[in-house]
Amino acid sequence: MSENLARESGSIDPTAATPFPTRASLRRAAQPSTSGHARRSVTAQSAGVSAPPVKRATGESRWRSIRSMLIMALVVPGIFGTIALPAYAFETTPAATTSPVYDTGAQSLIVNNWQGESVSRDAYSATTPEELSATKAALAAAAAKAAAAARAAEAKASSGSGSSGSSGGSGGYPYSTSDPELAAFLAGKSDTWIRPVAASISSPYGPRGLICNGAGCSNNFHDGIDFGTSCGTPVKAISAGRVTFTGNAGSYGQRVVVDHGNGVASIYGHLQTGSFKVSVGDLIEAGTVVAGVGATGVVTACHLDLKIGINGSFTSPVPYLASRGLSL
Known part of the structure; x- marks a missing residue:
């Protein structure tokens, strides 16, 4: 009767040395499985036979697909940007032919017979407000006298x-x-x-x-x-x-x-x-x-x-x- 129950449940291999399941096998059998091969893998392990490969979880496959898409999103624009970079963005002039900006070599220019432009200035030689007022008053008096x-x-x-x-x-x-x-x-x-x-x-x-x-x-x-x-x-x-x-x-x-x-x-x-x-x-x-x-x-x-x-x-x-x- 025990043998018949084991066959019906599919968790005990009748050809195994120990027809009764262990605690470890029972725990593995109790865990949820994503495929119908869980019970058969327990039976195969009890019988000493290797179980067929089990497919990885759907979540891991999905993450791998997202990671691939992110890598492509970063790499492909970089490749196109490098190809489109203009040629003049790179320095092609040898460093030896470029004059340094700190070059202070002195130069001189000699011009013969040069005369500076004369600057016309006012007649005031005063500097203080009082002196300026007195000078203006004197000029105004002279102008009035000339007009008279x-x-x-x-x-x-x-x-x-x-x-x-x-x-x-x-x-x-x-x-x-x-x-x-x-x-x-x-x-x-x-x-x-x-x-x-x-x-x-x-x-x-x-x-x-x-x-x-x-x-x-x-x-x-x-x-x-x-x-x-x-x-x-x-x-x-x-x-x-x-x-x-x-x-x-x-x-x-x-x-x-x-x-x-x-x-x-x-x-x-x-x-x-x-x-x-x-x-x-x-x-x-x-x-x-x-x-x-x-x-x-x-x-x-x-x-x-x-x-x-x-x-x-x-x-x-x-x-x-x-x-x-x-x-x-």
Whole structure:
């Protein structure tokens, strides 16, 4: 009966020396097998017969396939990359023919008759801010002095042939520093100064824009003050003196000059043509009408241009007349 059970289970070989299985054979028989040869291998071992080869596990075969694919994925691109590498990627020039970058061999170039370009520099030799300010101020003063001299020369040239008589002078208007008759006439009268016209100042003394018309162009510095009023308005002498000029003064228009002695003169410009009320040589009082307001010379409208001259140079009429007690 035991023999029949063993045959049915297939785990005991009836031809084996020991018909009953050992513990080791039973354990091997109890382990799961991937094929139907497990029980037969136990029987073969019990009978002393070699069992047929068993196939390896499916997991090991799969890993081997993956490993092969990884190797091919790495090797094949490397082969193609090496073939496609450009030839100029490799150094073909012998090292002996390449100059080292640290070669510092000196070279010189000699040029005959060479002259360097001259560099134009400014005239400032100062270095501190204070010195620079003083230098600039000195240059500005020199420029202003030169401009004043130029204006005086122009005014003198303008007044030339228009004078019907004068006692000499410069700066574009005649005046006298030695006139005994005038000095005697002015005794007790030189302190009286009045306003030339009853109008307000329309253009002050100082820099201004150029004015041009058919008679020419004005200076960019106004040497007098303008009183805006209608043409024909009577113009009065601001103080007693002698008339030294009446006539045309070019860009200054029709003009009258009154000498007040001691090198001081008053000049009335842009007067109306034919409106002169005085003649050269006349001794007149303060307030005497000399002419009428006009628009002659370089002007934009009717007005009176009043200038004050001292020893041949123009000065601002407002502060000068204020020092004489006349507020404009």
